[in-house]
Amino acid sequence: MSNVNANNIDLNKVNKVHFIGIGGISMSALAEVLMSKGIRVSGSDSVPSDLTARLEQAGAQISYVQQAENITDDIELTVYTAAIKEDDGELMASRQKNIPTIPRATLLGLIMKSYKEAIGVSGTHGKTSTTSMISHILLAAKADPTIMVGGILNSIQGNLRIGKGDTMITEACEYTNSFLSFFPTIAVILNVSEDHMDFFKDLDDIRNSFKRYANLVPEYGTVVIGSDIENVSYFTDDLKCNVITFGTAQSGANVYAANISYDELANGSFDLCLNGDVLTHINMKVTGLHNINNALAAAATALAMDLPVSVIKEGLESFLGTVRRFEKKGEVNGFTIIDDYAHHPDEIKVTLETAKNYPHEKLWLVFQPHTYTRTKAFFKEFAETLSMADAVVLADIYAAREKNTVGITSADLYEEMKKMGTEVYYYPSFEEIEKFLLKNCKKGDLLITMGAGNVVNIGDDLLKM
Numbered sequence: 446m447s448n449v450n451a452n453n454i455d456l457n458k459v460n461k462v463h464f465i466g467i468g469g470i471s472m473s474a475l476a477e478v479l480m481s482k483g484i485r486v487s488g489s490d491s492v493p494s495d496l497t498a499r500l501e502q503a504g505a506q507i508s509y510v511q512q513a514e515n516i517t518d519d520i521e522l523t524v525y526t527a528a529i530k531e532d533d534g535e536l537m538a539s540r541q542k543n544i545p546t547i548p549r550a551t552l553l554g555l556i557m558k559s560y561k562e563a564i565g566v567s568g569t570h571g572k573t574s575t576t577s578m579i580s581h582i583l584l585a586a587k588a589d590p591t592i593m594v595g596g597i598l599n600s601i602q603g604n605l606r607i608g609k610g611d612t613m614i615t616e617a618c619e620y621t622n623s624f625l626s627f628f629p630t631i632a633v634i635l636n637v638s639e640d641h642m643d644f645f646k647d648l649d650d651i652r653n654s655f656k657r658y659a660n661l662v663p664e665y666g667t668v669v670i671g672s673d674i675e676n677v678s679y680f681t682d683d684l685k686c687n688v689i690t691f692g693t694a695q696s697g698a699n700v701y702a703a704n705i706s707y708d709e710l711a712n713g714s715f716d717l718c719l720n721g722d723v724l725t726h727i728n729m730k731v732t733g734l735h736n737i738n739n740a741l742a743a744a745a746t747a748l749a750m751d752l753p754v755s756v757i758k759e760g761l762e763s764f765l766g767t768v769r770r771f772e773k774k775g776e777v778n779g780f781t782i783i784d785d786y787a788h789h790p791d792e793i794k795v796t797l798e799t800a801k802n803y804p805h806e807k808l809w810l811v812f813q814p815h816t817y818t819r820t821k822a823f824f825k826e827f828a829e830t831l832s833m834a835d836a837v838v839l840a841d842i843y844a845a846r847e848k849n850t851v852g853i854t855s856a857d858l859y860e861e862m863k864k865m866g867t868e869v870y871y872y873p874s875f876e877e878i879e880k881f882l883l884k885n886c887k888k889g890d891l892l893i894t895m896g897a898g899n900v901v902n903i904g905d906d907l908l909k910m
Contacts, residue, residue: 456555464488465525465535468497474593474605481607489515513538524552550623558628565617565627568635570792571739572616577767578743582760586752588612597768624658630666637674640789662686667749672698689749691741700745702737711802713737724754731766733799774904779888782904788815788897790826797833805891810834813896814842821851828861836868843898879906
């Protein structure tokens with residue numbers, strides 16, 4: 446737990462910050478932002494990496510032994526990740542020296558406070574793609590934004606861009622209620638559904654968190670929210686700020702798409718409409734209806750900022766996707782390999798529906814479940830949605846932060862899908878999966894590797910063969 450009220454911290458008056466676990470993708474990004482503001486940074490991590498090397502090159506002092514001695518007297522603020530335990534030596538040393546200690550999300554919130562326009566993109570699905578689309582629009586507008594995205598965005602060659610403008614955009618994750626530490630002037634809520642059931646009690650608990658997030662927006666700000674969210678008025682009725690909805694015309698959205706069509710690679714095109722008026726026509730270079738919906742959220746955000754329609758069109762049409770979001774990796778033996786980050790039944794369904802519009806003979810899916818609690822919570826839903834593919838190959842569950850306390854395995858999912866009559870296979874090792882795929886995938890087939898773990902390595906390995 447944090448030992449300080451974040452409202453009492455003024456980053457403009459802080460000279461040196463220490464990061465426990467500085468090598469993580471989000472922690473290293475935060476450290477880089479602080480260094481760009483002239484704040485000195487130190488940190489610790491277990492192993493050196495490209496990210497820590499980049500920070501050291503910029504002047505950060507990093508120790509690869511995590512110990513109390515790293516907490517020097519000149520440190521004025523210590524930042525830690527959720528993975529750090531209360532008995533961590535550096536955390537305890539910081540508190541013994543009365544140095545304020547805050548979690549990563551609190552620091553991100555404090556950084557947002559220093560920007561005139563701070564956009565936080567939340568939702569159970571689509572955060573990375575939508576944040577990236579809004580980023581493209583801001584870049585087209587020459588707003589020189591600071592961007593923090595949860596995936597790799599090729600146009601900024603990474604997950605971080607430090608701008609000199611007065612606009613910042615970041616993903617706002619609901620897990621452990623992290624986004625409730627933020628200070629958004631524009632809060633985007635894409636969708637609200639069940640996930641992270643190792644933290645939330647039920648869907649009502651999740652909806653309550655998103656409602657609290659919407660209420661963080663000041664009166665002069667805007668909530669951009671999906672009109673197709675169930676009982677959307679629950680989130681918006683008592684808001685004092687502006688509200689713009691996006692979604693379908695049938696649901697009464699302010700911003701919606703008309704005349705939707707797809708090209709031969711499943712890339713969407715549509716008329717962008719605002720309150721009954723057609724603003725422009727958009728030709729997307731990313732696949733699927735879900736990305737049209739993400740584009741509507743991005744366009745609604747830009748309209749809330751009074752950006753020109755021509756800039757919205759330019760930004761959306763120049764967006765080529767992010768790494769691990771229906772990303773074409775290449776071809777082997779005449780079959781195409783696509784990689785996708787989907788790890789929740791809703792996301793899987795969307796990806797497989799997109800794949801139906803993509804040219805292929807047989808649709809193969811290699812799925813690596815992500816965390817035991819999620820696999821257990823959505824067991825039936827996983828079995829049903831995965832069965833949308835012509836053939837499914839299951840890998841072992843990617844544990845991430847968990848131990849298997851719920852007694853679930855990929856073999857259980859295999860048995861369930863077999864009962865449903867699905868063509869399904871299960872192999873414990875990537876090596877066995879790769880051999881199987883090389884033998885069974887034929888010319889013209891489409892292979893999707895899917896999951897939030899390291900399943901991407903399977904496609905990479907196949908492309909080297």
